[in-house]
Amino acid sequence: MSLNPAPLDDAFRALADPTRRAVVEALARGPATVSELARPFDMAMPSFLQHLKVLEEGGLVATSKKGRVRTCALRPEPLAAVGGWLDAQRALWTQRLDQLDRLLLSLKNDEERR
Amino acid sequence: MSLNPAPLDDAFRALADPTRRAVVEALARGPATVSELARPFDMAMPSFLQHLKVLEEGGLVATSKKGRVRTCALRPEPLAAVGGWLDAQRALWTQRLDQLDRLLLSLKNDEERR
DNA sequence: AAAATAATTAGGTATTGACCTAACTATTGG
DNA sequence: CCAATAGTTAGGTCAATACCTAATTATTTT
8 A cells, every 4th residue: 555665765865965965965966977966065075975876766866977077967756755754744634634634524513403 | 964863774674674664654553552553463572662662762662651552642753853854865866856857858959950 | 287176985983773682570361 | 360462672693884095097287
């Protein structure tokens, strides 16, 4: 009943880190090179590259290298998948609340009727 | 410029695990006790409790104990926060694409004009 | 060709995460 | 009261994560 694809794991995991979310925020504004992306962070380059790798594995970032420069771009699909999952849960939740509302309303009507 | 609240960390982290997402999916349909929630998983109770704890720390689940039974309920706020963050990134992304579209269009017009 | 730049690889440490078993503490039903 | 039930605590293992430094490769710039 519940779609539980491993891709969601990787996407959520990638987004669970503030550095990686900041990278996504940067790339949402447009492509950037590794060095540009890394600049704001007080972190050694290899550490940053590891974060990038997690983002790539999660499918959130695609990269390509030209000369000695690697350029990164955001891939929106995993964000959409995550959003879809969230929406599904919120739909269930609100649906249930609506049912509760209806129940309470009918109880109230019964009350008034006597 | 980028809101980077720690709460998002905890929420994303909580959702990065399939067991925990399944718990959220279950609770979206309505409250349940710890044992009920744990039943589907092939996992020792203490392990499951640890997952629950992560969900509580992420603010996704609230629990209360009556007698020997602990009942769990979903808290939708963190889901909303996560959804909001996602929407913000997707908005930036599509906005940028739109700008690109306009740019390409104007280039095309220039072309036609000569 | 030498020096600077961009990224990568190798390898190490310390913390956290995901599981387990075993033993324990309520609470509740018979 | 006693046994079953629901959950908890303590403590241990093993793998993964998040960082680091140092050394290396490949490409540009001067």
